[in-house]
Amino acid sequence: xxxxxxxxxxxARPAAQFAEIARGAGYPVKVGRSEIALVNAASPxxxxxxxxxxxxxxxxxCETSDELSAKTILDNLEACIQN
Amino acid sequence: xxxxxxxGVGDNPVIGKIFLIERGISDSRDVLVHLSKEESVVKLAxxxxxxxxxxxxSIKNARDTTLREILSAQLALITDPELSAVINDSINxxxxxxxxxxxxxxxFSALLVGGSAEFExxxxxxxxxxxxxxxxxxxKTQNLNFPTEGDWIVVSNDLSPLETSxxxxxxxxxxxxxxxxxxxxAIVCRQLRISAVVGCGxxxxxxxxxxxxxxxxxxxxxxxxxxxENRGPWWINLPKLKNPTFRALGNVGSAKDAxxxxxxxxxxxxxxxxxxxxxxSKVEPTIEEQVRIYAEVLSNCPEGEVIFRTLDAGxxxxxxxxxxxxxxxxxxxxxxxxxxxxxxQFYANQLLAIKQVSTLFPSQRxxxxxPMIANTEEATAFSNSATDLGFDSVGIMVEVPSIIxxxxxxxxxxxxxSIGTNDLSQYLFAADRQNSAVAHLLNPWQPILLKTISRxxxxxxxxxxxxxxxxxxxxxxxxxxVLIGLGVESLSAGAGAVSxxxxxxxxxxxxxxxxxxDLALKSKTSIDAQRLVRNLLTAKI
Numbered sequence: 001x002x003x004x005x006x007x008x009x010x011x012a013r014p015a016a017q018f019a020e021i022a023r024g025a026g027y028p029v030k031v032g033r034s035e036i037a038l039v040n041a042a043s044p045x046x047x048x049x050x051x052x053x054x055x056x057x058x059x060x061x062c063e064t065s066d067e068l069s070a071k072t073i074l075d076n077l078e079a080c081i082q083n
Numbered sequence: 084x085x086x087x088x089x090x091g092v093g094d095n096p097v098i099g100k101i102f103l104i105e106r107g108i109s110d111s112r113d114v115l116v117h118l119s120k121e122e123s124v125v126k127l128a129x130x131x132x133x134x135x136x137x138x139x140x141s142i143k144n145a146r147d148t149t150l151r152e153i154l155s156a157q158l159a160l161i162t163d164p165e166l167s168a169v170i171n172d173s174i175n176x177x178x179x180x181x182x183x184x185x186x187x188x189x190x191f192s193a194l195l196v197g198g199s200a201e202f203e204x205x206x207x208x209x210x211x212x213x214x215x216x217x218x219x220x221x222x223k224t225q226n227l228n229f230p231t232e233g234d235w236i237v238v239s240n241d242l243s244p245l246e247t248s249x250x251x252x253x254x255x256x257x258x259x260x261x262x263x264x265x266x267x268x269a270i271v272c273r274q275l276r277i278s279a280v281v282g283c284g285x286x287x288x289x290x291x292x293x294x295x296x297x298x299x300x301x302x303x304x305x306x307x308x309x310x311x312e313n314r315g316p317w318w319i320n321l322p323k324l325k326n327p328t329f330r331a332l333g334n335v336g337s338a339k340d341a342x343x344x345x346x347x348x349x350x351x352x353x354x355x356x357x358x359x360x361x362x363x364s365k366v367e368p369t370i371e372e373q374v375r376i377y378a379e380v381l382s383n384c385p386e387g388e389v390i391f392r393t394l395d396a397g398x399x400x401x402x403x404x405x406x407x408x409x410x411x412x413x414x415x416x417x418x419x420x421x422x423x424x425x426x427x428q429f430y431a432n433q434l435l436a437i438k439q440v441s442t443l444f445p446s447q448r449x450x451x452x453x454p455m456i457a458n459t460e461e462a463t464a465f466s467n468s469a470t471d472l473g474f475d476s477v478g479i480m481v482e483v484p485s486i487i488x489x490x491x492x493x494x495x496x497x498x499x500x501s502i503g504t505n506d507l508s509q510y511l512f513a514a515d516r517q518n519s520a521v522a523h524l525l526n527p528w529q530p531i532l533l534k535t536i537s538r539x540x541x542x543x544x545x546x547x548x549x550x551x552x553x554x555x556x557x558x559x560x561x562x563x564x565v566l567i568g569l570g571v572e573s574l575s576a577g578a579g580a581v582s583x584x585x586x587x588x589x590x591x592x593x594x595x596x597x598x599x600x601d602l603a604l605k606s607k608t609s610i611d612a613q614r615l616v617r618n619l620l621t622a623k624i
Contacts, residue, residue: 011202011205013153013156016159019159019163043163044163045191046163046165051197051202
């Protein structure tokens with residue numbers, strides 16, 4: 001889980017950056033509030049439809065066995081929702 | 084009286100001819116209805132490419148970073164693989180291309196309903212993307228050529244960022260039917276310094292090529308040419324007073340702010356926001372690190388008083404190392420000085436660090452104040468811990484209305500109050516600062532806020548306590564005279580507004596200030612208060 005700190009939540013600009021990072025992973029990255037409701041993190045539209053507000057926590061799942069790469073992607077995603 | 088009213092953006096009145104952007108349902112969509120499934124899929128892919136390259140071009144040519152960022156976010160939606168996937172699914176289930184695009188846009192729009200205003204505002208972006216995709220599929224390019232000569236005012240239901248990116252230097256103003264103070268149009272116009280009146284409701288009486296006058300200061304649109312005096316700031320021709328009527332100070336959150344405040348000739352720093360120095364810290368800074376950071380800022384500050392505010396954080400203003408968790412209602416939760424209940428050691432260390440750094444800067448007078456103080460008990464606890472360390476200038480912020488009725492009981496060690504008008508308004512009017520639907524209640528010209536400030540000044544005077552203002556209200560050059568007339572001793576504005584404040588402090592007479600305060604206090608609405616004071620001040624030129 002990571003907390004969204006960007007002032008207006010996972011809104012247009014942060015969503016676009018978030019999706020770009022997820023797309024760069026090369027394997028599916030999913031995001032949502034819980035495991036049963038995940039969307040494609042590489043889609044800015046799907047990210048917007050989550051309507052994540054500032055201060056909410058989101059679950060991010062990297063579908064890969066490459067732990068090192070997953071950690072880098074998660075760090076980068078977390079950094080992009082800090083402010 | 085205005086012929087049409089809306090929400091004004093900018094300070095300057097503008098006269099120009101109307102450049103009308105009319106919109107209807109795309110008339111050429113019929114030609115797309117009879118395509119085969121395969122042809123529709125290819126047309127869609129081409130249309131997406133075409134619209135995407137149109138956006139890329141606009142991003143390259145955009146005059147301003149904000150506009151570039153908005154356009155980039157929209158480009159990301161256009162090229163979103165999920166959008167084309169949903170449209171293609173509809174095509175394969177038998178829908179025509181325009182129907183499939185409409186259906187996908189409606190589907191995503193429905194998912195955005197019920198979020199905050201920021202999310203709902205994206206629905207308009209999606210609708211425009213739908214229209215652009217259908218136009219591009221029919222081969223229509225966006226045929227919007229703004230004039231390059233003369234003075235023009237763009238009139239439209241609303242403007243997309245793509246359209247505003249095509250503005251030429253001949254576009255002097257904007258009038259829109261839709262949108263509010265936080266709409267894309269308002270934000271972009273503010274950045275481009277184009278006067279606008281947005282959200283007018285009915286613009287059907289505005290016809291192409293007619294001349295109109297807009298005055299954002301009055302939120303007004305007038306038919307025809309109307310002389311509106313724009314003689315520059317009200318104090319510009321007044322004689323310069325040798326001694327300032329009040330202390331003009333600056334708000335500082337970084338060494339850069341401090342430099343700007345100093346170069347504006349401020350008499351000190353009315354608010355040093357210590358939290359801004361820690362926003363990126365993952366671990367709690369040690370006392371030595373804090374001393375180093377504060378020293379860097381202080382070395383750029385003007386000589387004179389520098390008021391340090393202890394850490395003002397909360398779950399809505401998060402600081403990583405405090406790990407405050409989540410609250411249902413952060414504005415009413417453990418915020419500001421209340422954090423000392425859960426992290427007492429951090430506050431003790433911070434005061435110690437401020438005391439240590441103050442000994443390194445003997446030419447500055449270092450004061451400390453605490454945010455979000457609600458009653459005398461909290462004020463006493465803070466002032467005891469500060470005076471124990473040897474601080475002789477200790478104050479508190481007035482943001483929580485409950486403290487006002489306790490001013491007469493404050494301990495003698497409290498030497499000054501600093502009013503944070505933004506939070507004071509939020510709590511006084513029960514109006515969330517994050518919610519644009521209640522923004523009008525947070526207007527600093529609200530006579531009730533001004534009466535409250537007057538009461539704070541009167542109660543403080545009886546105790547010999549000085550009152551300053553460090554909120555947004557201090558940055559409004561028309562409001563400054565009112566605040567001084569109410570009995571405020573110093574105003575502290577954001578770094579960019581300090582030079583005006585300094586000029587005002589050398590032009591404003593106490594008589595004018597008192598007359599302005601009197602007019603504002605007697606007004607029934609914020610609009611009346613602002614209008615009456617503007618008339619008074621401009622009549623003095």
